[in-house]
Amino acid sequence: MKTIKTLVLSALLATSFSCQDTLDVTPKAVISGDDLNTPDNLDKLVVAAYSAIGNDHFTAPFTLWPYGNLRSGDAYKGGGGTADIFEYHFFETFAYIRPDLGPADKLWFRYYVSISRANDALRRLSAISETEFPSKKVRMAEMRFLRGHSYFALKTLWNRVPYIDETVADDQYATISNVALTSDELWDKIAADFRAGVQDLPLTQSEVGRANQLSAKAYLAKTLLYQAYKQDASYNVTGTDAAKLQEVLTLTNDIITSGKYGLYDDFGKNFLPEYDNGLESIFAIQRSLDDGTPKGRLDYSSMLNYPMNPEFGCCGFHLPSQNLLNAFKTNANGLPLFDTFNNADIKTPDDFRANPVDPRVDHTATIPGHPYKYKPNLIFKSEWARAPEIYGATASLKEVVSPDSPAFRKLPPFMSSSKNSVLIRYADVLLWRAEALIELGRQDEALPLINQIRARASKSTSLLIDATGKPTSTYRIDVYKPGTNCTWNQSFARQALRWERRLELAMEGNRFFDLVRWGIAADYLNSYFTVEKTKREYLKEAKFTKNRDEYLPIPFNQINFSKGLYKQNPGF
DSSP, X not given: OOOOXXXXXXXXXXXXXXXXXXXXXXXXXXXXXXXXXXXXXXXXXXXXXXXXXXXXXXXXXXXXXXXXXXXXXXXXXXXXXXXXXXXXXXXXXXXXXXXXXXXXXXXXXXXXXXXXXXXXXXXXXXXXXTTTOTTHHHHHHHHHHHHHHHHHHHXXXXXXXXXXXXXXOGGGGGGSOTTSSOHHHHHHHHHHHHHHHHHHSOSSOSSTTSOOHHHHHHHHHHHHHHHHEXXXXXXXXXXXXXXXXXXXXXXXXXXXXXXXXXOOSSGGGGGSGGGTTSTTEEEEEOXXXXXXXXXXXXXXXXXXXXXXXXXXXXXXXXXXXXXXXXXXXXXXXXXXXXXXXTSSOOOSHHHHHHSOBOTHHHHHEEOTTSEETTEEEEEOOGGGSSOHHHHOSOEEOTTOOOTTOTTEEXXXXXXXXXXXXXXXXXXXXXXXXXXXXXXXXXXXXXXXXXXXXXXXHHTTTTTOBOTTSOBSSOBOOOOOOBTTTBOOSHHHHHHHHHHHHHXXXXXXXXXXXXXXXXXXXXXXHHXXXXXXXXXXXXXXXXXXXXXXXXXXXXXXXXXXXXXXXXXXXXXX
């Protein structure tokens, strides 16, 4: 990692820092040193640490769409062609992934900047008394939560990363190896930060966006679920840890029974800015507009992901794959076509009427002839696609807003919105719990959790209409009914759970990391490529190399920073 010189601005000035494509920006109105050690400035320092988890960019997006979606078979890169942000093409195909790719290096650096802010706040908070600063314990727990969040991302992206906490001096950063801790030891460090949040954070916070006890329990449950899948040194999954799965059950039960969170009545509300920080959002990157900063705290992660029509104008990235669209097809009983979903493609409005589909497909993606973002008179057209001859003509919907949304803002030639980027939502918690139950052989208890999500999906059609008020597609979805439409044993339940995660969380940055922790990434992706190569010429060289491509290579710049101390990941 590069040397991180912590430049702490007031809370408002810190927010404008994220809108730059480089971290080398001359700050204004800087305060530093002992001036920061007052209660008022310590609170601003905490806000600056929150600011850092949203200081991303389309070349280093904290929503992780290039890493969780492009690498999973759920999305095509899109844009103007394979050379347009060519590194993302390499990530999608796995063919030329190298340690010198700039976006991965930027992402690593930005996560460590975020960690540095949390660590600086922790050092200063530890030196003040609770008498002087009554919020000390809570604010320290918040900083540990934010640090845990960044390390969780680093762990799932690179596996072996240096662990630096508030006890490490800046000039000692380069002396800590990325293999100083075993994989389990690193997971334990991450879990410890969230455990601190469980212990010291309040159940509710007076200000939206701050971590609370339940968001800490959720992130701890996620961490333990990932750690529960035991990996050997070659990334093979060798088994599961029942004790960790049991703790996942305890934590998720606490969240569910708290009554604070739940499922929206309509799936689509998760993806509309007017429902930010609502019933289903457990933790989110807070975005904003007209907040006193020059450009606001906009979602720079998704700036490239709008289509080419005049209302938007750029840039056609992050396109739902044909395989993903096909996965939403259902049978006569309203269940997924597990084995035959990809036998025929659904591409046109006629296809979506002739083949019953799960309603979530039209919340997730659009095709020519279908409405864009719940606007019956704003019809997506083939010419809105930037390179349809390469990637086809689809568009991702969850992360974007309509052009008439109050959250929308043009920043020529790009555009963005102030819609939050949700990192954990309640449906995810239900599915984590269902997964842990299934892996523990208690699949009967998982059934109502999965069915709860499917039942919500079946009712999520009111936004999915054309200009005449008719449904956009033929929707057919039902819950699982053992003995009637399925045989609910552990094997089938596992398949149903994994399918449900794909459909419910599609295009939200999770899929690749699911495939890796389940130990099925190589088989799944190479099967996907075998078929997709017949449809997309640009994928002809795509191949996932088992025991290598589960994680990214350690960036050369970071190895150079450590003077060769960091060890490269296997295969690179």
